[in-house]
Amino acid sequence: MRLAYLGPAGTFSEEAALAQAARDGAVLIPLSSIPALVSAVETGLADRAILPIENSIEGTVSATVDLLIHETSLQICAELVLPVRHFLLARPGTTLGQIRAVKSHPQALGQCRRFLERCLPAAEQIASLSTAAAVAEMMQSGDDSCAAIGTLRAAELYGAEVLAWDIQDHRTNMTRFIVLAAHDAEPTGQDRTSLCFTVKRNVPGALVEVLNELAAANIQMTKVESRPMKSALGDYYFLVDIEGHRRDPHIAEALARMAEKAAELKIFGSYPRHEIGIEEARIPRR
Numbered sequence: 590m591r592l593a594y595l596g597p598a599g600t601f602s603e604e605a606a607l608a609q610a611a612r613d614g615a616v617l618i619p620l621s622s623i624p625a626l627v628s629a630v631e632t633g634l635a636d637r638a639i640l641p642i643e644n645s646i647e648g649t650v651s652a653t654v655d656l657l658i659h660e661t662s663l664q665i666c667a668e669l670v671l672p673v674r675h676f677l678l679a680r681p682g683t684t685l686g687q688i689r690a691v692k693s694h695p696q697a698l699g700q701c702r703r704f705l706e707r708c709l710p711a712a713e714q715i716a717s718l719s720t721a722a723a724v725a726e727m728m729q730s731g732d733d734s735c736a737a738i739g740t741l742r743a744a745e746l747y748g749a750e751v752l753a754w755d756i757q758d759h760r761t762n763m764t765r766f767i768v769l770a771a772h773d774a775e776p777t778g779q780d781r782t783s784l785c786f787t788v789k790r791n792v793p794g795a796l797v798e799v800l801n802e803l804a805a806a807n808i809q810m811t812k813v814e815s816r817p818m819k820s821a822l823g824d825y826y827f828l829v830d831i832e833g834h835r836r837d838p839h840i841a842e843a844l845a846r847m848a849e850k851a852a853e854l855k856i857f858g859s860y861p862r863h864e865i866g867i868e869e870a871r872i873p874r875r
């Protein structure tokens with residue numbers, strides 16, 4: 590089993606991939622972008638790919654969600670939630686007063702917005718393909734006015750020093766990852782199903798009618814959000830997560846009725862639920 594993840598070594602995705610590999614013995618393949626992960630599975634370079642999909646501070650990872658909606662028929666076969674702690678890293682000997690630019694993945698910059706606004710208000714924020722890529726680039730640049738936001742493991746791997754600890758906006762920061770494969774998972778009795786749909790245009794109550802099928806079947810919805818269809822303003826995909834497996838009879842019936850009422854419905858897959866409590870995600874005070 591080959592599992593592709595957003596590399597290089599030292600990303601949060603690597604941490605998620607290592608946790609997944611501990612469950613299924615996968616061999617890890619680092620790749621440099623989220624679309625490249627999907628292509629790797631589609632072309633057979635990898636059997637599975639692990640992708641961040643949602644963060645408790647910043648919300649949806651739109652690159653992942655948009656791939657699921659528009660570009661791939663790969664299925665979600667597992668999910669994993671990880672606590673996420675961010676560290677401000679710099680070249681050894683650098684002080685906070687020297688920093689003029691901070692590099693990181695846009696999700697990480699967003700999760701540390703308050704720290705950046707308060708402690709480094711004048712610093713330029715530079716987007717990178719991953720947190721670890723930012724740390725590696727910052728170290729290679731030889732530039733002492735540049736810092737990067739990344740993991741402790743990235744600091745160790747690339748020889749960076751920690752300038753500030755736990756700079757995420759909330760102490761209970763967590764990110765949900767999904768594993769994509771050719772097929773989704775077998776039912777376990779503790780599953781989740783992810784899907785998206787569109788509704789008929791200019792029909793009052795069209796969205797409620799589709800969602801009512803879940804309420805009528807007593808199916809718990811664990812997430813709902815909209816994403817623009819990209820074609821025109823006001824046209825949306827609705828993304829919904831529900832408890833249960835698409836092959837559980839009551840779920841299968843409700844999905845069939847939803848598909849009748851929706852304009853279009855796509856199922857991203859059914860997979861075992863993984864949740865962590867606030868206490869598990871809470872960062873200990875130093």
Ligand SMILES: O=C(O)C(=O)C[C@]1(C(=O)O)C=C[C@@H](O)C=C1
Binds near residue numbers: 599600641650696
């Ligand atoms: O850049 C990384 O380290 C990643 O694994 C990506 C990513 C993301 O895109 O959400 C993963 C987890 C954190 O939320 C921050 C960044």
